[in-house]
Amino acid sequence: MLHFIDGQYVESANTFDNINPATEQTIGQVAHGGKEEVDLAVKAARKALHGEWKALTTRQRSDILRKIGDLILERKEELAMLESMDTGKPYALALEMDISRAAHNFYFFSDYLTSLGTESYQQDHVALHYSIRKPVGVVGMINPWNLPLLLLTWKLAPCLAAGNTAVMKPAEWTPMTATVLAQICLDAGVPPGVVNLVHGFGTDSAGSAIAEHPHIDAVTFTGETSTGTAIMKAAAPTLKKVSFELGGKNPNIIFADSDIDEVIETTVNSSFINQGEVCLCGSRIYVEESAYDLFLQKFIAATKQLKVGNPLEEDSFVGAIVSQEHYLKVMRYIDLAKEEGGTIETGGKRPDHLETGYFIEPTIVTGLSETSRCVNEEIFGPIVTVLPFSTEETVIAQANDTHYGLGATIWTNDLRRAHRVAQSIDAGIIWVNTWYLRDLRTPFGGMKQSGVGREGGSHSFEFYSELSNITIKM
Numbered sequence: 001m002l003h004f005i006d007g008q009y010v011e012s013a014n015t016f017d018n019i020n021p022a023t024e025q026t027i028g029q030v031a032h033g034g035k036e037e038v039d040l041a042v043k044a045a046r047k048a049l050h051g052e053w054k055a056l057t058t059r060q061r062s063d064i065l066r067k068i069g070d071l072i073l074e075r076k077e078e079l080a081m082l083e084s085m086d087t088g089k090p091y092a093l094a095l096e097m098d099i100s101r102a103a104h105n106f107y108f109f110s111d112y113l114t115s116l117g118t119e120s121y122q123q124d125h126v127a128l129h130y131s132i133r134k135p136v137g138v139v140g141m142i143n144p145w146n147l148p149l150l151l152l153t154w155k156l157a158p159c160l161a162a163g164n165t166a167v168m169k170p171a172e173w174t175p176m177t178a179t180v181l182a183q184i185c186l187d188a189g190v191p192p193g194v195v196n197l198v199h200g201f202g203t204d205s206a207g208s209a210i211a212e213h214p215h216i217d218a219v220t221f222t223g224e225t226s227t228g229t230a231i232m233k234a235a236a237p238t239l240k241k242v243s244f245e246l247g248g249k250n251p252n253i254i255f256a257d258s259d260i261d262e263v264i265e266t267t268v269n270s271s272f273i274n275q276g277e278v279c280l281c282g283s284r285i286y287v288e289e290s291a292y293d294l295f296l297q298k299f300i301a302a303t304k305q306l307k308v309g310n311p312l313e314e315d316s317f318v319g320a321i322v323s324q325e326h327y328l329k330v331m332r333y334i335d336l337a338k339e340e341g342g343t344i345e346t347g348g349k350r351p352d353h354l355e356t357g358y359f360i361e362p363t364i365v366t367g368l369s370e371t372s373r374c375v376n377e378e379i380f381g382p383i384v385t386v387l388p389f390s391t392e393e394t395v396i397a398q399a400n401d402t403h404y405g406l407g408a409t410i411w412t413n414d415l416r417r418a419h420r421v422a423q424s425i426d427a428g429i430i431w432v433n434t435w436y437l438r439d440l441r442t443p444f445g446g447m448k449q450s451g452v453g454r455e456g457g458s459h460s461f462e463f464y465s466e467l468s469n470i471t472i473k474m
């Protein structure tokens, strides 16, 4: 995998291995970029801010975004295969979720762009005030490995819609789809230099070079909360605009009056889809005491049905964990759950039938205390904890007792309670009787240490553009 700078694929002196976590095989070499490559990319991106890209009309930019969406769909099988090989996720899931949503991100912002307005105020007979929208400039994009193309396009589509240029860095474990996307952008008519890509690691590598580069105007980052802190520090001397989508430890609150079969069907997904490697997964499950036994029995039975296996087999629901490093981290949490007095109700080990690959069975843990590390720390793997609760007040307090505030799910058929509890939870994204149902116009982001800012619809344009107010004295 090569860097993509100023419309060309570029090598580096050093490379690192790209490993397929489902086979443990090395599947390619990735150019290892750092300060030098980021600097070249920033120079190209600054130059491209002016000229051909700036001269495009809104309609022309909108058409280019639409074309990018079309080209992603034309190459969807290839992209899904690359995503599956990089991440270990099931191919069918990559096709259905990651790649189709990546195209949709471009379609959505292509449409949204054409209806954008700005403010204007007439101040009696004294003055007319109006604002105009300008691009922020060069935007650095630092991405995680769990939903590589989906999350990269969630940033790149509004970034381009607002007329900016980009320097992107995919996660080191998942470099492939971003590399293809750079070519797709060029093929769709994005001028050279507008979209640049540098591969590399985080600290003392391409990631930190983006965060600290003096000629990058804004940084959008999705990843761990602790990395957000490091990027904020590195970006502070040049006061870059930042947008952060960070970690979560999201409560899934189940009241006894909810429809238990519907709860089970969705909770299996919200616990284990994408190997539990989704920031919005509801990994802290709280069940009202009177429904606890029934829920647990049905949830364990449904989880045991999930097939863990080769990501290329259509019926595999759980694929491989993204890397050996992350696999070992998740396994350590399973040991910790036992040390903390938890009971492993199902899972808790690698599946016996798979000899290679970083696979872990979907795991349900009960019997932990509210203060245990497994209930409080983000594990980001196929592990959930289940705890009973007695009253609405206690579960709200438990749900909010965390420094995270990304998402929450509430299950109840009591309308008043649904509103009451939803409005009491400190999280940026709250679902009632559903999970992961998205409308891209809505604000997306986390409270507390789960994020800085919101993206989606008009919120994305707030980040990716600057407003200039002009006052004309009459």
Ligand code: NAD
Pocket: 142, 143, 144, 145, 146, 147, 151, 169, 170, 171, 172, 200, 201, 202, 203, 204, 206, 207, 208, 209, 211, 222, 223, 224, 225, 227, 228, 230, 231, 245, 246, 247, 248, 278, 279, 378, 380, 406, 446, 450, 451
């Ligand atoms: P990570 O923070 O380890 O890495 C993310 C990216 O940051 C990678 O590209 C990495 O190379 C880079 N990076 C690491 N250190 C850096 C530094 N010092 N300076 C600059 N860049 C640096 O996160 P991850 O393990 O790839 O992803 C998992 C995390 O992402 C989880 O915490 C998950 O909750 C979070 N996440 C959040 C959302 C959201 O929308 N809130 C979505 C997906 C994932």
